[in-house]
Amino acid sequence: IKYHELDCVINGEYSIKCRRDGNEVFIPFFGFIQKYFEIYGKLSTEDGYERLEWEHSYSTVHRPREKYSPAGVFMSFEYYNVEERDRVRCISAMEGVPLSTQWTQNGHYYPIQISQFGLSHLSKYLTQPEAEVVTLEDGEDELESWILPDKRSQIELRKDPDLSTTLVEFTTSDSLKNPGISLPVDEKEDFVLSADIKFATDGSITVTIDTPGLQLFYIHYVLSSRLIFLDGHDIYYGLGDRRGQWMHITRDIAIDFDKGLALKYNKSKRTKMKLKVSRIKVVIVRGHGWLDNLTLSTTAHLDHFYNAANWLVLHQNDRGGWPISVQRKLIPKVLELEPGWYSAMAQGQAMSLLVRAYLRSHNTKYIQAAVDAMKLFEIPSMQGGVLAKYADRYDWYEEYPTTPSSFVLNGFIYSLFGLYDLKEVTSGEESKMAERLYNKGIESLKHMLLMFDNGSGTFYDLRHITLGIAPNRARWDYHTTHINQLLQLSVMDDSEIFKVTAQRWMDYMKGKRAKHN
Amino acid sequence: IKYHELDCVINGEYSIKCRRDGNEVFIPFFGFIQKYFEIYGKLSTEDGYERLEWEHSYSTVHRPREKYSPAGVFMSFEYYNVEERDRVRCISAMEGVPLSTQWTQNGHYYPIQISQFGLSHLSKYLTQPEAEVVTLEDGEDELESWILPDKRSQIELRKDPDLSTTLVEFTTSDSLKNPGISLPVDEKEDFVLSADIKFATDGSITVTIDTPGLQLFYIHYVLSSRLIFLDGHDIYYGLGDRRGQWMHITRDIAIDFDKGLALKYNKSKRTKMKLKVSRIKVVIVRGHGWLDNLTLSTTAHLDHFYNAANWLVLHQNDRGGWPISVQRKLIPKVLELEPGWYSAMAQGQAMSLLVRAYLRSHNTKYIQAAVDAMKLFEIPSMQGGVLAKYADRYDWYEEYPTTPSSFVLNGFIYSLFGLYDLKEVTSGEESKMAERLYNKGIESLKHMLLMFDNGSGTFYDLRHITLGIAPNRARWDYHTTHINQLLQLSVMDDSEIFKVTAQRWMDYMKGKRAKHN
C-alpha cells in the first residue's frame, strides 16, 4: 500500500481529507486537529531542526517561593505588566494609577487593576536588580546646564526652608508655545522620569522623545484635569489642578508614549511604524515653580506601589469598600451587577497591597484601610456586600456578588490571600475577625474546590450549578491562575488537597485527563 | 515542499513521527490520536469506498417513546440482553433468573440484574413480533411420537383432575444412563423450551443439541440444587429439590448451551469452535412423572418477566429490601459496602418491574412488594438504608449507600423511575409517600444535575466532591445512559433543564464542548 489520500468521516457528520500510508492514517493538524481539539501548534525550524511544536495549553505555571510573607512578593506578580495591557488606557498623571477601559470605553478606576499594578511593582522591586538612577537635577552644589529660551527667563538654586534641601526655582512663560527652560538629556536606556515639582503659576513639564524612525514627539505634563490627549506629535497628560502643591511625579515615559499613540494607532500599527521611545532627548519646564530630584531611572517600582496604596486609602468609602463604577454583565439579563458594586477580590487584593505598604512604611493609615476592607465580607451579596453562601452552608466571598451567586474561583482565592495577609499582621479583635473570615473561607474552599475540576481542566465559576446552564470552562490562562493559587495555598496550608489537586491540574495541561470508569 | 517525515514534539515531552505536505502537517491516527484523545476509529472499505470512520464516542442514544406508561416499555430496555452478558453465569433453572458473577466469582443473585432481566423481557415482549410457538406435546387428543427405550417404560395420556386438562404420564428409569423416553424434534429456529412438569421420583428432562460442526451436546435439567455443571458434552442444570411439585420451566436452550460451555471455553474460543445451537434434535424425559404443554418457541419473554417478578416477591425481606450479598468496593478502603447492603437502584428497578407485573396480572402481591420497597428510602445510609443528603439539604437515593456518599447519577435516576411508576398506580397513603419521595428526589436532581456536567462529558458520581479526589468520568456507555435517562425524564417532567442538558450531552458525543471564557 502506498501513501494516498483518503476520506475520514467525522462522527458520521462530515468528511475531511487525510493521508494513508500502509496501515496508518494521518490526520491534518492545521486543517482539523487544531480546531477540533483546541490544540496549539506551530511549525518551527529555528535551530535547523524542522518540527511541529504541539502544545495542549498555551499558558505557564509559576511555582511560588518556598516561604510566603505578607511583606514579600505577591504570588508571581513580578511577571505581570499591568500598565502594558490594552485595557489600561493610561497611567493617570493625577494619581499615578491605571485607568481601565474594561467593560466601558469611558474608563474607570478599577480597584483590582490598581492593586495588581501596585502588587506587581512591589514584586518586581523585590525580585529585580536595583534600578539605575541618573540624576538630572538635584538642586545641590551647582546648577545643571539648563538652556534659557529668552532673557526674561531664569533658573537658579534656592534653599527651601520647609524641605531643608536646596532645589531650583524656574521662571519663564507658561505658554506651551514657549520653548521653555530645557535640559539636554540624551538618555537611551533609563526611561522612567521622577521629579518633585511645584508650580506657582500655570506650568508644565515636557519630555522630548526620539523614535527609531527619528520622528520627534513631545509628552507634556500639564496642570489640567484632562487625563490624556494626542495632537499630532504632542501628547498631553493632565497633572490635575494642583497649582501651589508639591507633586512627586513618576512617569514611565515609554508607557506614556505608547498609551498616547494608542489613541490613534492600534498595537500592530504602532509596531509597524516603529513608534517607540529610542531616546529621551530633552526635559523642559515652563511657568514659575520649583523643581528638585529630577531623575531618569530604569524603573521606579516603589513609587508605583505607593501610588496604588495611596489611591486605595484615598478612595475607600465608609463601608470600607471601593465601589466599582461600571455595570458588569456576567450573563446579560441573568447575572448583572449595577454600578457601585463591591468585589471580594478587589477588597482582598487591596488588603494584600495595603498590608505590604504598612509593613514597608509603618504608616498605620494603610493597615487601617486594610482592616476596614473586611467589613463587606460579612454583608450578604443581596445587601450590597460580597458574602455568598453555597447550599445555605458554605461562605464564599464573591468576585462578582450576583444573585444568584456565581462562585468565581480565582477571585475567591485572591480574597483569601488578602485575609491571610491581614490576619498575619494584625492583633486583637482585628486579627480574630480576619482569622475567622479566612478560616471559614478555607473550609468552604476545601469542600468546594473539586466542583471546579472537570476532569480535563477547570471551571471558571459554578454558574452551571446555580443556574442549571452549560458550564463555563476556564480558558488556559485562568486554569494556570487556579494552579498558581493552589500552589500558593499549599505553602500557607499543608492540606494534601491543594498539592494533589494542583498536580492533577498541571497534568491536564499536558492532555492527561482524570480516569473514566 | 514535498511530502516528507517530520517530528512533532508533544507538549515538550516526547516526539512522534508525522508527515508534512506543503503547509499541512499530518498526525498519525492509530499511532497517536486514538490514544491521546480516546477517539475510536476504524478503516472501512465495505462499499468499495475506502475511509476512516472517526467516532468520538462508541455508544448510542435511544430516544424514548413520546408517552410513558408504568405498564409499558421500560426506557429502551428492549435493546438489553441481560442473559448474554459475560457477568451472568447462567439463568438458574431453579428460579429462572440470572446469577451474577459481578464482584465475586462465587456468583450471587443481584436484584438489579434480575429486575433488568425482567424489564428487558417485558420490553421485548411489548415491542417485538409475536413469538412462534411449536407445540411438541399438549397431552390432548393423541400422544405424540415418543420413543420408548425398553419394554418396562411407558407413556400415556391422562386426565388430571386438579388441572382440568389432559397431560401425559411417563414412567422409565430415572438413571441418566437410560436413553429415556424421547421425542424427535429437529427444530432449527425456535430454541426456547417451555414445559409444565412434575416428577414423582427422581427424574430429568434432556435436550439433545446439534452444532454447526455436527458435534452433539446434551443439556440435562435434573432434580438437583447444583446450579450448573459441564462434563464433556453433557451440561447439567439443577431444577432444585422439587420432587412432587409442578414446575413451569422455560429455558432459552441457546443461552443454556452457551453458559454451559462458558465454564470451559471463553467467548472467542466458543465462536472459533462454532459452539452454538444449530438444531434441537430430541427432547427426553426420565423417571416417573407428568408432562404437559411442552413447546418450543422463538421467545418466551413474559415467562422470564414473571420469573423475575416472582423472585423479587419471594426474596424481599422484612425491611422491604433485597440485600446484596457481596462486598462492594467502590474505592478500596475508602468507599466500601459490607455484604447485606441495599441499593436504591435495586429498590427502584424492582418497583418498576413489580408495578408492571401488577398492572399485567392484577395480582396484588406485586404491588405490595413495590410499596414495601419504599421503606428503605427514608432510612439514612448510615443506618443501613439508602438515603443520602447532599450538603445536609438535598435528598439523594444511593445506588451505593457508602459513607461518605458517592452520589451515583444513573442509579439515583433509576430509583426515581421506580418511585414515579409507583406513585402513578397507587392511591391513598402509599401514593402520597411515593409522590413525596419522588418530588424530593426530583428537586435534588434539578439542583444537582449540572454537577455531573464536565463540559465535555459527564461524571459517573460525585466522589471528587465528597472526597476531594480526582473526578470519576463516566465512560461513554454510562454517558449515554445519563442521556437516555434525561430524555425519559423530559417525557415525565417538562422542565427545560432535562431537555436542554440532554441535548448538550449529546453534543459532547460528537466532540463539541461547553464554551470556555
Ligand SMILES: [Ca+2]
Ligand atoms: Ca535637592
Ligand SMILES: [Ca+2]
Ligand atoms: Ca394439556
